[in-house]
Amino acid sequence: MRYLFLSLLFIYHSLSAQNYNSCVKSSNFHIVVLGSSTAAGAGPSSQDSSWVNRYRKHIQTINIQNQVSNLGVGGTTTYNIMPDWYTSPTGKPSRDSTKNISEAIRLGADAIIVNMPSNDAARGYTALEQMNNFQLLKAVADSFNIKIWVCTTQPRNGFNSIRQQIQLDTRDSIIAFFGINSIEFWSGFANATNGIDTLYDSGDGVHMNDTAHGILCKRVINKLIPNELSDTLSYIDISVKEILFHQSSCGDSLDKISIIVSNIGQTSSAPISVNFELKNLISSTFIRSNQNISLGISSCSSDTLLFSINSYRGGTFEIRAFIDSIDVNPNNDSSTIYSLTRIGHPDISITDDYYCPNDSAFLTAISLIGDTIVWYDSLNAISPIHIGSTYSFLPNNLSSTFFAQAVSGPLHFKEIFDLIQSTGINWNGYMLDMIANDSIILDSITIPINTPGNPKVITYYRYGSHKGSENMAQNWTYWGIDSSIIINSGDLAHLNYPELRLTPNDTLAIYLHLQNQNSSLSYKWMSSANIRSDSKLSVYSGTGVSHTFGTTYYPRNFSGKIHYHHGFNPKGDCQSARIAVNATENQAYLDLGNDTILNGKDSLYLNLPNSFKHPIWSNGDTSRQILVNVSNFGIGLHLISVIALDSIGCENRDTILVQLNLTLGLSEHKTTSLHIKPNPSNGLVYIDKEIKNGTPIQVFDQYGRLIKNEVITNQQLDLRGFPKGIYFLVILLNQQSRKVTLLIQ
Numbered sequence: 001m002r003y004l005f006l007s008l009l010f011i012y013h014s015l016s017a018q019n020y021n022s023c024v025k026s027s028n029f030h031i032v033v034l035g036s037s038t039a040a041g042a043g044p045s046s047q048d049s050s051w052v053n054r055y056r057k058h059i060q061t062i063n064i065q066n067q068v069s070n071l072g073v074g075g076t077t078t079y080n081i082m083p084d085w086y087t088s089p090t091g092k093p094s095r096d097s098t099k100n101i102s103e104a105i106r107l108g109a110d111a112i113i114v115n116m117p118s119n120d121a122a123r124g125y126t127a128l129e130q131m132n133n134f135q136l137l138k139a140v141a142d143s144f145n146i147k148i149w150v151c152t153t154q155p156r157n158g159f160n161s162i163r164q165q166i167q168l169d170t171r172d173s174i175i176a177f178f179g180i181n182s183i184e185f186w187s188g189f190a191n192a193t194n195g196i197d198t199l200y201d202s203g204d205g206v207h208m209n210d211t212a213h214g215i216l217c218k219r220v221i222n223k224l225i226p227n228e229l230s231d232t233l234s235y236i237d238i239s240v241k242e243i244l245f246h247q248s249s250c251g252d253s254l255d256k257i258s259i260i261v262s263n264i265g266q267t268s269s270a271p272i273s274v275n276f277e278l279k280n281l282i283s284s285t286f287i288r289s290n291q292n293i294s295l296g297i298s299s300c301s302s303d304t305l306l307f308s309i310n311s312y313r314g315g316t317f318e319i320r321a322f323i324d325s326i327d328v329n330p331n332n333d334s335s336t337i338y339s340l341t342r343i344g345h346p347d348i349s350i351t352d353d354y355y356c357p358n359d360s361a362f363l364t365a366i367s368l369i370g371d372t373i374v375w376y377d378s379l380n381a382i383s384p385i386h387i388g389s390t391y392s393f394l395p396n397n398l399s400s401t402f403f404a405q406a407v408s409g410p411l412h413f414k415e416i417f418d419l420i421q422s423t424g425i426n427w428n429g430y431m432l433d434m435i436a437n438d439s440i441i442l443d444s445i446t447i448p449i450n451t452p453g454n455p456k457v458i459t460y461y462r463y464g465s466h467k468g469s470e471n472m473a474q475n476w477t478y479w480g481i482d483s484s485i486i487i488n489s490g491d492l493a494h495l496n497y498p499e500l501r502l503t504p505n506d507t508l509a510i511y512l513h514l515q516n517q518n519s520s521l522s523y524k525w526m527s528s529a530n531i532r533s534d535s536k537l538s539v540y541s542g543t544g545v546s547h548t549f550g551t552t553y554y555p556r557n558f559s560g561k562i563h564y565h566h567g568f569n570p571k572g573d574c575q576s577a578r579i580a581v582n583a584t585e586n587q588a589y590l591d592l593g594n595d596t597i598l599n600g601k602d603s604l605y606l607n608l609p610n611s612f613k614h615p616i617w618s619n620g621d622t623s624r625q626i627l628v629n630v631s632n633f634g635i636g637l638h639l640i641s642v643i644a645l646d647s648i649g650c651e652n653r654d655t656i657l658v659q660l661n662l663t664l665g666l667s668e669h670k671t672t673s674l675h676i677k678p679n680p681s682n683g684l685v686y687i688d689k690e691i692k693n694g695t696p697i698q699v700f701d702q703y704g705r706l707i708k709n710e711v712i713t714n715q716q717l718d719l720r721g722f723p724k725g726i727y728f729l730v731i732l733l734n735q736q737s738r739k740v741t742l743l744i745q
Helices: 015-019 051-062 101-106 125-141 159-183 210-221 224-229
Strands: 030-035 067-070 112-113 147-151 238-246 255-263 272-280 285-295 301-309 313-322 336-344 349-351 353-355 361-367 372-376 390-393 397-410 412-419 425-427 430-436 440-448 456-463 477-483 492-503 507-514 521-525 531-532 537-545 552-557 561-566 581-587 596-601 606-607 613-617 623-628 636-646 651-661 672-675 684-687 694-702 707-712 716-718 725-733 736-744
Touching: 030 101, 030 606, 051 067, 101 224, 112 125, 112 224, 125 147, 125 159, 147 159, 238 336, 238 606, 272 301, 313 651, 336 507, 336 581, 349 581, 353 361, 361 372, 361 581, 390 397, 425 537, 425 552, 440 477, 440 507, 440 521, 456 492, 477 492, 492 531, 507 521, 537 561, 552 694, 623 636, 636 725, 651 725, 694 736
Parallel strands: 030 067, 030 112, 112 147, 353 581, 596 651, 672 736
Antiparallel strands: 238 255, 255 301, 272 285, 272 313, 313 336, 349 361, 361 390, 372 397, 397 581, 412 561, 425 521, 430 507, 430 537, 440 492, 440 561, 456 477, 456 507, 521 552, 531 537, 537 552, 606 623, 613 636, 636 651, 684 716, 694 707, 694 725, 725 736
């Protein structure tokens, strides 16, 4: 059985998370960031893209209880983050007790990250001054048993040689003093003049952009700070830490399930028995299997065991794992029950075809309702040759093989342009422009709504920019109304409207507002307009609009998701295997036997072979057998034919030439070939010279009917007035029948 939805509750973490020891995942910790504008999030297009917020999301994938507090403030120097008891030298900034190391201690920091890029150098504070401050911070952190990491300085445009040297000296001093507890924020970002490389510049020459912040975050992640913060228990504690599902939405005959068993206590060398249980909720089948970790697990380490299930046909499964081991805490020896749903691969059944000569072949494949059949001309072909259950074609050889595949889901590529960002404005109207970079079809929109309940969202559109039409309702086309259940302010509403098609360079404007004028949706205030793009679509900063078509506020940034599809994807969501389907030409052959001569009272029975049916003889008879003799056909030369259907309904035919004589004098009569040219012909043919002019010649059509008695003149026979087709020419010469088949075209 197959299902049309997918629910994956657990997936693999990022690769870097796999480098954390087992104790990390069983601990929760609090990291506090001290710093200036880079830590505060200046530079990226949204706060979500800043390195601190990215790092917070990463840390919480390990344990949702983990915290990252950001005390970064633009303009901060090393003097501002000194402890509460510190008195700054004359002329130097005072410490800020709400953003300094003392505040980090009050917040219960397990670790502190210091990110001071360039403000000290900008004010002329020497590398020695800065290092004195950094060393004091470390001493304070050490006294409270708090781990501390210090980021190097960062490149900055506009510095003179003195300030550039301060930056470089401070960078080198941080690396030298803090060693593995330093975090490199300089390398790769600087250009040849020690300014910011344009690839990473946010535009002001001071702050880094989204791309750079992504790299900064990776460098912090790679320090594996949580490994330094985790506590190891004083006793052995073996647990089933995680069950991980490989990302196989369609399912697989060998669908891999990873069971991670961890030791968050002291080293154990005792064998560990790991049990895996699987229940198929549809078939109610239950499977249990077992594997052993024979050598135990060392402290803060994990072992991963792979189990396989057959989910190829899809289904909903409940999965549980538990261990048999000797440890102090049995409460974590069994996992929770995990739920897994696979869509499943579609089934396909095929029908080969035997086709009639010179006719079309019809191949058929079927699957469940809603699936699509895609045809290929080879097993590994990339591009299909036909879409649909039946593939018909005119064969050009005796046997043709094609491959059919059943596909579930739409035959296009689905995309989601995620533009979710922190919002600051809750208002009841928003307009935005989008420009297509390729041919796409807009499917739906997801937006945050500030008002809980069941708000209805009314949407309009127009081709062209919204600018200039903000207050002109007549310039807009009603798109639709949709609603969603909003539990908490800021929850996302998925809005479905009719599809809108965009071709390259089309501009589409959209206007969204809530039906209730007292409700509000959410978007972001911007000091200047910007453009956000993916490979197919660009979205421009838009305009806040009072309900409805009222006062405008520009620029504002859309927060939400745009769902669209494009192109042709013959693989859909899930596919069956490609199955060979054969078309074979039917080789049935109808044969009445050799031409013959019957003398006197001789008779001949012409029989239709058993593999044929529905005969029509040239004399109009429809029996399976006819009697040929003088009484039935009369004296003379007779071309007798039959048309009949073979086992698959192909029409077959044959003819036989029978000479019926009254006397026995023609017993030695033979039938030989008559030679003519050209053949095929336009109707004018030339006869062998040995056949004298004036010799009678008979012409029969393909049904055996005599249609012309003629005599040969000038060694020619003129049939140019006859329709195109097959004819039989027969003469009787010196007690020999001569015949030939002629094609007139």
